[in-house]
Amino acid sequence: MIELQNVTKYFRTTKGKKYILKDVSFSIPSDVNVGILGKNGAGKSTLMKMLGQIEFPSHGKIISDKTFSWVMGVGGGFQNNMTGRANVKFVCRIYGKSKEEINRAIEFVKEFSELEDYFEMPIRTYSSGMKSRLTFGLSLAFDFDYLLIDETLSVGDARFRKKSKEALMKKIESCSVLLVSHDMGTLRDICDVGIVSNNAQLHFFDDINDAIKMYETINKG
Amino acid sequence: MKQRTAWQVQKSVVYALFLREVSVRFSAGRLGYFWVIFEPLMQIFIFVLVKMLLFGTKSPLDYSVFITIGFVAFNLFRHILDRSMSAFEGNKGLYAYKQVKPIDGLIARILVEILITMIIATIFVAMGFYLDRDMNVENIGMVILGFLWLIVFSFGIGLFISVIGIFFNSFLKVVRLVLSPLMFVSAIFYSMQNMPQALQQLLYYNPLAHFIEMIHDNYFFVLNDSFIDYEYMLIWTIMPLYIGLWLYRKLEKGIISV
Numbered sequence: 286m287i288e289l290q291n292v293t294k295y296f297r298t299t300k301g302k303k304y305i306l307k308d309v310s311f312s313i314p315s316d317v318n319v320g321i322l323g324k325n326g327a328g329k330s331t332l333m334k335m336l337g338q339i340e341f342p343s344h345g346k347i348i349s350d351k352t353f354s355w356v357m358g359v360g361g362g363f364q365n366n367m368t369g370r371a372n373v374k375f376v377c378r379i380y381g382k383s384k385e386e387i388n389r390a391i392e393f394v395k396e397f398s399e400l401e402d403y404f405e406m407p408i409r410t411y412s413s414g415m416k417s418r419l420t421f422g423l424s425l426a427f428d429f430d431y432l433l434i435d436e437t438l439s440v441g442d443a444r445f446r447k448k449s450k451e452a453l454m455k456k457i458e459s460c461s462v463l464l465v466s467h468d469m470g471t472l473r474d475i476c477d478v479g480i481v482s483n484n485a486q487l488h489f490f491d492d493i494n495d496a497i498k499m500y501e502t503i504n505k506g
Numbered sequence: 507m508k509q510r511t512a513w514q515v516q517k518s519v520v521y522a523l524f525l526r527e528v529s530v531r532f533s534a535g536r537l538g539y540f541w542v543i544f545e546p547l548m549q550i551f552i553f554v555l556v557k558m559l560l561f562g563t564k565s566p567l568d569y570s571v572f573i574t575i576g577f578v579a580f581n582l583f584r585h586i587l588d589r590s591m592s593a594f595e596g597n598k599g600l601y602a603y604k605q606v607k608p609i610d611g612l613i614a615r616i617l618v619e620i621l622i623t624m625i626i627a628t629i630f631v632a633m634g635f636y637l638d639r640d641m642n643v644e645n646i647g648m649v650i651l652g653f654l655w656l657i658v659f660s661f662g663i664g665l666f667i668s669v670i671g672i673f674f675n676s677f678l679k680v681v682r683l684v685l686s687p688l689m690f691v692s693a694i695f696y697s698m699q700n701m702p703q704a705l706q707q708l709l710y711y712n713p714l715a716h717f718i719e720m721i722h723d724n725y726f727f728v729l730n731d732s733f734i735d736y737e738y739m740l741i742w743t744i745m746p747l748y749i750g751l752w753l754y755r756k757l758e759k760g761i762i763s764v
Contacts (some may be wrong), residue, residue: 303541337604338604339601339603339604339762339763341759341763342761353604355602355603355604356602357668362599362600362602362603363599364526364600365598365599366530367526367529367530370530371526373567375522375525375526375600376603378518378521378525379515379518379519379603379605379606380518380605381510381514381515437527455670
């Protein structure tokens, strides 16, 4: 379970505080896959980062006894002057993996991400799609309670997208996912419940289809 | 996923960052290893040479050793400060992982500087024996203590400057400006006791001069430690470290999501 207690988040700008969330309280039940919807700039990514504990609420608390992956977004989380292999090693090390586990993870990520020679090249030479493939492949090598995925599934060519989706479907048999996406098909396929982010509030729906309906109403308005 | 203690997590993060820093530092361009080690070697050679040519070699003090020690200590301080100042910004991409805290990157960088200093010191010691220089140390324990203390002092100053610098960028520029003449006022290639009284009183306020004096005076039998004020060194160690850590704790979240 993930519980938000009176969570407020704002950023200070030159024109005063910009609120992303204003006094939001609700809880997300365990073992469901959550889709997060909202317009650009509505604070979906900030919410994800707060769940991943790399952004922090201005007021209030987020309580959970689950483990979360890092936020898989487009780019980010990699050191540009290190190779793909070195980055994979680095992430394995900070999660306390042993030498054999690291070697196994490297083999797996190399194979899954299909980066071929790029795996031995610095990240700065990667396209954003390649970075996403690497971060997603890397996350599959770990056992988290929740995967935090911010749009990453929508990059890459059609064949790789299909492969990622299949891998994710298999992975979520043993874990849950919090997914930010603008692709309603993906949301319907993967998620059970939905959260719509709008006007600094979060609306929780037991059924992803209801969340999608509200999102579509917002977009029309 | 297995639960780890906060200490285990931080240890693995610092270790991972350390390996990362080492590989980045030593592989920068071609001959990375060469430059990391030989740049300071060259710098010291040049200073020793200039001193020898200008002032001759007749002295109870072995100036080649004197200057070498002074520069090794000074470079350690200088490099720790330089590397600290860019540490918070430099590891930004890695704050995407919640267990990576800004201070871990700073600690990792300091460890790398210590490693490099140890390699350089080993090379110099070997050369000293080979070239039959004055390798007779008055009090080796105090020399080592001097270096260890210098590391803690540098860490405190580095942390303090970095925390302030992340919110006031111009502060780092001011610090760099202040640091540039530091080499000449830190008792690296002269001993305080040979300086005129008026200059001594002025240089007294530079804490780094005390550290380098401490190391010099405990190495050479002919030098005494009358200049060193241990209390003053202690204040300069504890205050920046205390304020730095206190500010860091307050501002850590801000540094991560700036």
